[in-house]
Amino acid sequence: MWLRKVTINCLNLQSGNTKILESELTYHNTFSYFQTVKNLIKLGFPVLVTQVGIIAVSFADTMMVGAYGLNELAASAFVNSLFLIAIVMILGFSGGIVPIIGALYGKGEHQEAGIMLRASIIVNGVLSLGFFIVMLSLFFFLDYFGQDPDILPLARSYFLLILFTIIPMAIFNCFQQTCNGINDTATPMWIILGADVLNIIGNYALIFGKWGFPELGLLGAGWSTLAARIAGVLAIICVYCLSPKYRPYWRSMLSNRSGSLRKRQIWLTSYPLMVQSGVECGLWTFGAVVSGWFGKVQLAAYQVMNTIGQLGFMIYLSFGWATSIKVANFTGVGDFPAVKHVTRVGLHIILVLATFASLVFLFFTDKLVGYFTPDAEVASYALLLIAPLVLYQYCDGTQLTYVNALRGTSIVQPLLWISIVSYILIGIPALFLLAVTFRLETVGVYYSFSAALLSAAILLVINFRLALKKLRNQKK
Numbered sequence: 001m002w003l004r005k006v007t008i009n010c011l012n013l014q015s016g017n018t019k020i021l022e023s024e025l026t027y028h029n030t031f032s033y034f035q036t037v038k039n040l041i042k043l044g045f046p047v048l049v050t051q052v053g054i055i056a057v058s059f060a061d062t063m064m065v066g067a068y069g070l071n072e073l074a075a076s077a078f079v080n081s082l083f084l085i086a087i088v089m090i091l092g093f094s095g096g097i098v099p100i101i102g103a104l105y106g107k108g109e110h111q112e113a114g115i116m117l118r119a120s121i122i123v124n125g126v127l128s129l130g131f132f133i134v135m136l137s138l139f140f141f142l143d144y145f146g147q148d149p150d151i152l153p154l155a156r157s158y159f160l161l162i163l164f165t166i167i168p169m170a171i172f173n174c175f176q177q178t179c180n181g182i183n184d185t186a187t188p189m190w191i192i193l194g195a196d197v198l199n200i201i202g203n204y205a206l207i208f209g210k211w212g213f214p215e216l217g218l219l220g221a222g223w224s225t226l227a228a229r230i231a232g233v234l235a236i237i238c239v240y241c242l243s244p245k246y247r248p249y250w251r252s253m254l255s256n257r258s259g260s261l262r263k264r265q266i267w268l269t270s271y272p273l274m275v276q277s278g279v280e281c282g283l284w285t286f287g288a289v290v291s292g293w294f295g296k297v298q299l300a301a302y303q304v305m306n307t308i309g310q311l312g313f314m315i316y317l318s319f320g321w322a323t324s325i326k327v328a329n330f331t332g333v334g335d336f337p338a339v340k341h342v343t344r345v346g347l348h349i350i351l352v353l354a355t356f357a358s359l360v361f362l363f364f365t366d367k368l369v370g371y372f373t374p375d376a377e378v379a380s381y382a383l384l385l386i387a388p389l390v391l392y393q394y395c396d397g398t399q400l401t402y403v404n405a406l407r408g409t410s411i412v413q414p415l416l417w418i419s420i421v422s423y424i425l426i427g428i429p430a431l432f433l434l435a436v437t438f439r440l441e442t443v444g445v446y447y448s449f450s451a452a453l454l455s456a457a458i459l460l461v462i463n464f465r466l467a468l469k470k471l472r473n474q475k476k
Contacts, residue, residue, distance in 0.1 A: 036345040044322030044349075046189040047180075048315060053189075053196040057228075060200045061221055062307045064207050066300075066373040072218040073373060074296040075154035077303030078147055081288035082138065083162050084281050086131045090166065092277025094124055094173035096270025098321075099410045101181025102328025113182065114252025119262040120174045121253075123270070128170035135163055145289055148296040154218050161222030168233045175236045178249065180325055187243075191235045199228035269410055276403065276415035283427045283452055287445040290435055297375075298442040301382040304372045305446070308365060309389050312357035316350050316397045320404035327408025334475050336468055343405040343464070347398065354397040358390045365389075381442070388446035395453035402460035411467040418459045427452030 066073040097120045104113040139159055142152060176188040205213040206220025216223065240250040284306065291302040323346030330338040369382045406412055430451040434444030 032341070033345060036342055037349060040319060040322045040326065040342070040346055040349060043183060043185055043325060044319040046185040047321050048318035050185075050189045050192045050318070052314070053193045057196045057199050058307050058310055060203055061225075062304060062372050064203050065218055065221055066304070066375075068207055068217055070296065070300060070373075070375055070378070071151050072154055073300045073303065073378075074148065074292075075151040075158060076218055076221065077288060077299050077306075078145070078151060078292060079155050079159045079162060080303070081285045082159070083135070085278050085285050086135055086166065087169065088281040089274045089278035090124070090128055090131060090170050091173055093127055093270045093274035094120070094170065094177050095321075095324075095407060096273050096412070097174065097177050097266060098181045098324055099328040099331070099408050100265065100269060101178050102325055102408065103332030103410070105182045106329040106332030110248055111252045111256075113178070114249035115256045115258050116262055116266070117174065117178045117249060118253040118256065119258035119266055120178070121171060122258065123263050123266050124170045124174050125167070127274075128167045132163065132166050135166070139163070145292070147292045147299075151296060158218050158222045161219065161226055165226050165229045168229045172229070172233045172236055175240060180321060181328065183325060183329070184245075185322070185325075187239060188236065191232055191239070194235065195228040195232040198231055199224050202227055269412060272412040272415045273407060276412075276419040279419040279423045280452075280456075283423045283431070283449070286428065287431060287442075287449070290431065290445055291442040294441045297377050298381060300373065300375070300378045301385065302442050302445070304369055304378065304382045305365075305385040305389060307372065308361070308368055311360065312354065312393050313396060313400075315353050315357060316400045319346055319349050319353070320400040322346065323401060324404035324408040327405050328410075331409050331471065336472055336475070339405075339409065339471075340468060343401065346405070347401045350397040350401050351394060354393040358393050361386055361390050361393075384443050385446050388443065388450065391447070392450040392453050395450060395457045398457040399453055399460050402457070402464045405464050406460065406467060409464075409467050409471060411470065414459075414463040414467075418456060418463065422456035422459065423452050426455050 061076070062073070065076050097116060100116055101113050104110070104116065139156070142155060142159065147155070176192075179185065179188050202224030203221050205211050206216045206224055207218070208220075209215025213220075240246045240253075288299065288302055288306075292299040323343055326342045326346075327339050330336070330342065365386050366383055369379045372382075373379055403415065406415060427448060431445055431448035434440050434448050435442070436444075438444060440447065
């Protein structure tokens with residue numbers, strides 16, 4: 001057994017001394033497997049709890065809106081599917097700062113990390129404003145998506161409320177991803193969980209008109225989401241202002257200009273992630289539109305199963321982010337064997353979780369569906385989507401692992417063409433072939449996802465190996 005240890009010197013800041021514990025960046029090449037598992041679980045668990053909170057809100061939204069009425073459920077499915085692309089692209093773009101902050105943290109350059117946070121807020125703010133304008137333009141074309149006319153009046157009002165959540169969400173993402181980059185996934189967890197509780201309580205009060213609040217139906221869910229996202233931003237800003245741990249980053253962010261070179265670096269690292277995330281989720285959004293062609297029952301069933309399916313995706317994403325953070329730390333100090341090791345262990349964790357999620361889908365989905373909608377026809381059709389949902393879990397877990405590993409290396413340009421090939425050139429034709437040509441309808445939509453995710457997983461594994469080879473050659 002041999003041991004390689006990376007020692008990081010202390011960095012003196014104006015507020016005092018900050019030290020990265022030597023053990024955080026210690027890599028054992030032999031007999032370190034379970035220690036690596038422990039480290040990833042410790043880092044990923046707060047993210048997992050955060051994702052579970054997000055799933056809980058999504059479940060609560062779908063359950064309460066579904067209980068209120070079928071038209072409201074279908075309208076929320078339509079609007080949320082349209083916003084899914086924008087929201088995921090904004091989240092993907094903000095994730096581009098994680099490898100930058102992670103590498104700086106690995107080298108002990110905390111002041112520079114604060115300046116990068118400032119640059120990230122500026123770049124992400126401009127980007128979110130652009131998405132706001134694009135989605136506002138889309139509002140005037142909702143009649144052209146081929147949806148049931150009964151849901152359009154509800155969809156228009158709900159659309160406008162969700163529109164105004166984009167900018168506060170983007171600003172929150174910058175602070176959250178900076179926390180992740182410095183290996184603190186717990187602070188955003190508590191803030192998001194608090195916002196989730198506020199959202200669920202607001203849903204109950206405003207959808208059904210409880211505790212003296214007006215009964216707003218679907219609009220109540222929109223107002224509750226907007227309030228929760230604004231509260232989240234205010235809370236995380238307070239943490240950066242008041243917490244001794246984050247005050248140095250806050251001061252550096254306020255007192256130093258970021259400059260065009262840092263903004264360019266963030267853009268170059270972030271936009272491939274944005275495109276990859278958007279194209280991938282675009283396939284699911286397109287699936288919702290196509291499902292709507294077959295009637296509001298199938299569209300509602302699609303929304304219910306997508307909500308349940310988040311159980312797997314969000315869990316995989318949690319440990320994918322943990323893998324990305326550690327990959328960024330080790331890439332920053334040039335420890336490429338550790339990069340390969342931590343990615344392999346991260347994949348193993350996610351495949352175990354994929355098995356767990358598949359078992360839940362197989363044995364408990366029929367019970368879960370009943371909580372989301374009282375409509376027997378919607379529930380009956382949703383059960384037909386269980387088999388294709390289970391089918392793609394392992395491919396989804398694998399591609400998420402390697403997307404995040406590539407993100408951690410900052411070699412993210414391959415994500416552009418991989419996403420285009422997998423989700424557009426393969427996914428969309430497969431969707432049309434199965435749903436329309438073979439007349440499987442929404443069941444065919446779900447089966448097409450497996451073809452797209454399988455191709456993405458294969459291409460990502462290959463390109464991760466090429467990225468490691470490139471990094472080794474650059475180090476030499």
